Amino acid sequence: MPANISLGNAMVDQMRRGYPDRIEFYSEFLDLVRFPGDSHLSRTADMLLEKYKGRDFDLVISAGPQALNLLADQRQFLFPNVPVVFTGVRRESATWSELNSATGILMKLDPLPTLELAMQLQPQTRRVVVVSGASDFDRTWDDLARERFRNHESRLEFTYLSGLPMQTLLERLRDLPSDAVVIYLTFFTDGEGEYFLSADAAILVANASAAPVYGPYDTYMGTGIVGGCMDTFDEVGRETGDLALRILAGEKPEDIAPYFPGKDLPIVDCRQLARWELSEDRLPARSEMRFRQSSLWKEHRSTVITATFVLALQATLLIGLLFERRNRILAELVADETRRELTHASRLATVGELTASIAHEIHQPLGAILSNADAAEMLIDSSPDSMDELRQILADIRQDDLRACEVIERLRALMRNRELELQAVEPNELIENVIRLINREAKRRDVAVHTELAPGGPLVIADKVHLQQVLLNLLLNGMEAMSEIDQPKKLFVQTQLQSDNLEFLVQDSGPDIPTERRSRLFDPFFTTKKEGMGLGLSIARTLVEAHGGRIWIDDNCHTGLGLRFTVPLAQKSSNETSQFAVLSGEQTG
Numbered sequence: 001m002p003a004n005i006s007l008g009n010a011m012v013d014q015m016r017r018g019y020p021d022r023i024e025f026y027s028e029f030l031d032l033v034r035f036p037g038d039s040h041l042s043r044t045a046d047m048l049l050e051k052y053k054g055r056d057f058d059l060v061i062s063a064g065p066q067a068l069n070l071l072a073d074q075r076q077f078l079f080p081n082v083p084v085v086f087t088g089v090r091r092e093s094a095t096w097s098e099l100n101s102a103t104g105i106l107m108k109l110d111p112l113p114t115l116e117l118a119m120q121l122q123p124q125t126r127r128v129v130v131v132s133g134a135s136d137f138d139r140t141w142d143d144l145a146r147e148r149f150r151n152h153e154s155r156l157e158f159t160y161l162s163g164l165p166m167q168t169l170l171e172r173l174r175d176l177p178s179d180a181v182v183i184y185l186t187f188f189t190d191g192e193g194e195y196f197l198s199a200d201a202a203i204l205v206a207n208a209s210a211a212p213v214y215g216p217y218d219t220y221m222g223t224g225i226v227g228g229c230m231d232t233f234d235e236v237g238r239e240t241g242d243l244a245l246r247i248l249a250g251e252k253p254e255d256i257a258p259y260f261p262g263k264d265l266p267i268v269d270c271r272q273l274a275r276w277e278l279s280e281d282r283l284p285a286r287s288e289m290r291f292r293q294s295s296l297w298k299e300h301r302s303t304v305i306t307a308t309f310v311l312a313l314q315a316t317l318l319i320g321l322l323f324e325r326r327n328r329i330l331a332e333l334v335a336d337e338t339r340r341e342l343t344h345a346s347r348l349a350t351v352g353e354l355t356a357s358i359a360h361e362i363h364q365p366l367g368a369i370l371s372n373a374d375a376a377e378m379l380i381d382s383s384p385d386s387m388d389e390l391r392q393i394l395a396d397i398r399q400d401d402l403r404a405c406e407v408i409e410r411l412r413a414l415m416r417n418r419e420l421e422l423q424a425v426e427p428n429e430l431i432e433n434v435i436r437l438i439n440r441e442a443k444r445r446d447v448a449v450h451t452e453l454a455p456g457g458p459l460v461i462a463d464k465v466h467l468q469q470v471l472l473n474l475l476l477n478g479m480e481a482m483s484e485i486d487q488p489k490k491l492f493v494q495t496q497l498q499s500d501n502l503e504f505l506v507q508d509s510g511p512d513i514p515t516e517r518r519s520r521l522f523d524p525f526f527t528t529k530k531e532g533m534g535l536g537l538s539i540a541r542t543l544v545e546a547h548g549g550r551i552w553i554d555d556n557c558h559t560g561l562g563l564r565f566t567v568p569l570a571q572k573s574s575n576e577t578s579q580f581a582v583l584s585g586e587q588t589g
Contacts, residue, residue: 002199002219003233004029007063007088010237011244018245026052032066033137033188034195045074052079059247061240062086062104066137072099083253087240088233091258103253105240106260111141111183111216112148113229117266118181118214121226121278127157127180129173131205133187133196134163141185165191166201170208180211184225199223212276218267221290226276227268235261339542343469346539350472362408368400422547424459424570425467427495427502434471435493438479445479445489452494459570460502466543467567471506473536474563478508481561485510500569501549507562518553540565 008027015023030044060079062068068086071078086104111130119125128149132142142162149158161169169190173182187201199219206213206224213225218232239261247253266287273280280289297304376393435442435449442449460467475491482489487509494505513521522541544551544565554562 001033001197003088003217004063006219006233007237007240010234011061011087011241014238014241015244018242019248026057030067030070032064032070033135036066036136041070041073045070045078049077057082059244060084061244063088063240065089068104075099083247085240085244085247085253086258087236101253103243103247103256104258105236105243106258107231107236108260108264109216109231110148110229111145111185113264113266114214114216115149115152115183117227117229117268117284118183118212120284121268121273121282122181122212123282125156125179125181127159127177128152129176129180129182129211130158130160130162130185131169131173131182131187132160132162132185133189133198133201134191134193135186135189138162138186138188145183145185163191166194166196166204170204173205173209173211176209176211178211182209182211182213184213184215184220186217212272212278221267221269224272225269226272226278227266229264229266231261231264232267339539343466343539343543346473346536347469350469350476362404366400366404369397369404372397372400421463422461423464425462425464426457427460427462427467427504427567428453428457430464430468431471431493431495434468434475437472438475441476442479442491445483447479447482447489447491449475449491449493452492454495454497454502458497458502460567461570462547462567463543467547470540470543470565471504473540474506477536478506478510478561481508481510497569498566501566502569503564503566505554505562505564507554507557508560510560512559513561521553522551537563 012025028048032040032044057079060071060082062071062084063086065088068089071084071086081101084099084102084104086099086102088107089104090109091106115128118128130142130145130149132138132145139162142160146160149156152158161172164172176182182205184202184205186198187196187205188198189195198217202213202215202220202223202225215225215228216230217228218230218234220228243256246256266284268283268287268289270280270289270292272278372393376390376397379389379393431451431453435451438449471493475493478491479489482491490509492505492507494507496503496505522537541551544567548568549566551563551565554564556562
């Protein structure tokens with residue numbers, strides 16, 4: 001039973017802590033509550049005699065009135081010369097006086113303090129319902145309650161529900177009025193002979209009752225009762241262990257009078273106080289509160305502080321990362337805008353360098369138009385019937401006009417500030433247009449431009465204007481690098497298929513560049529030209545990488561400087577990429 005287990009465990013723990021040597025325990029549960037009667041007592045005594053015959057003991061401990069009575073009746077046979085410590089008995093039911101060499105721990109086990117606790121918590125109470133079972137032990141509690149409550153019958157109405165079948169009892173409890181309380185004693189057997197543990201029956205009673213339930217045992221705490229005034233079995237067990245150690249140490253039992261543990265405190269269940277809306281302020285000062293639901297802060301203060309600190313740290317870190325991400329995005333936007341502006345500026349600078357050649361490109365068709373217009377006028381004046389010649393002149397005028405418009409359109413496209421617009425571009429045509437743009441400048445600098453282009457017109461994914469700008473920049477840099485040499489000046493432009501890319505090579509025949517300076521050619525504001533800004537190659541690299549390609553210095557060039565870059569092909573099968581042929585040509589200024 002829960003009371004036996006609680007008392008026995010506390011007693012054994014206390015003795016093991018206080019006794020330096022090994023203690024050997026023998027434990028017997030007599031179960032005399034469920035099996036009362038002289039015949040069972042006789043069989044139990046015979047069993048103990050037979051079981052422990054010839055074995056010496058230093059101490060016998062009995063728990064409960066039934067075990068103490070058995071030991072008193074059979075003292076001359078059961079352990080006659082062994083000191084006895086008894087426990088868990090009321091003063092009036094103990095028979096230690098009939099024992100030799102015995103002492104023990106008493107328990108009040110009085111229902112009256114529990115009733116007084118109920119009255120203190122519920123002063124409006126007018127009815128008291130006393131519940132107990134039908135076993136002999138239950139009836140001793142019922143008799144005790146009737147005796148102890150007699151002085152309160154003048155102001156309270158008592159109803160004793162003793163020995164009823166369990167279902168009948170529960171139905172009676174469901175109809176209790178609001179001014180009633182229930183005093184639950186013990187309940188080992190109901191009126192139909194069904195056996196219960198008192199703590200289990202307390203759960204049924206507390207759940208069914210329409211009024212608060214109180215009880216005198218601490219083993220009922222947690223079953224649904226409000227509380228009671230009691231000695232706890234843990235405390236009784238510890239006191240019994242201490243007393244047993246005194247006997248084992250040499251004190252004589254007859255020199256120690258049986259005594260009470262001295263606590264007998266009101267104990268209440270905080271959850272039941274809240275359930276029945278009972279005020280804690282009405283409790284006696286030394287009451288013990290159980291099952292109090294402490295706040296998270298009170299129970300886990302250090303954990304809450306640590307968790308709050310960690311969360312705050314994580315939140316700060318997260319906010320910092322968000323700000324850093326926001327700043328990075330803003331910086332990238334600013335960098336993109338700056339790159340676009342620099343690209344545009346570089347493009348305007350390129351146009352500036354080509355101004356003379358572009359002017360010549362435009363002037364040439366305009367001059368031809370004017371000459372053809374003069375010739376047509378003269379032809380009309382001198383020979384009005386020469387219509388065929390006149391048509392040819394008009395065709396020449398139209399062609400020259402288209403040439404001028406094309407040059408102007410290329411110039412406008414090159415100068416326009418715009419976003420990257422990827423599309424399929426024919427690189428051979430683009431290279432020819434770029435060479436046409438620098439044709440006049442190449443003539444002026446006496447530079448011969450050679451091309452070696454991949455045949456078949458492979459298409460690349462690129463922005464036409466940006467790719468044109470990269471080529472213009474590399475070609476103009478090459479012409480600038482050869483400005484002071486005496487030998488023939490040559491620019492070489494090559495394209496070849498490389499897997500999924502088209503690789504471009506622009507190589508001049510100028511002087512070599514030292515290795516330590518080559519590594520910095522793509523750095524912003526680094527230049528080898530006297531009046532250069534150092535942005536051309538840096539922007540060229542940015543544009544090439546924006547296309548998904550890369551640009552690098554060709555270390556295998558034996559003369560001048562060779563720069564290679566790649567641009568992704570638009571569509572190319574593996575078979576096509578394995579075929580490579582070179583279309584060779586030469587265009588000179």
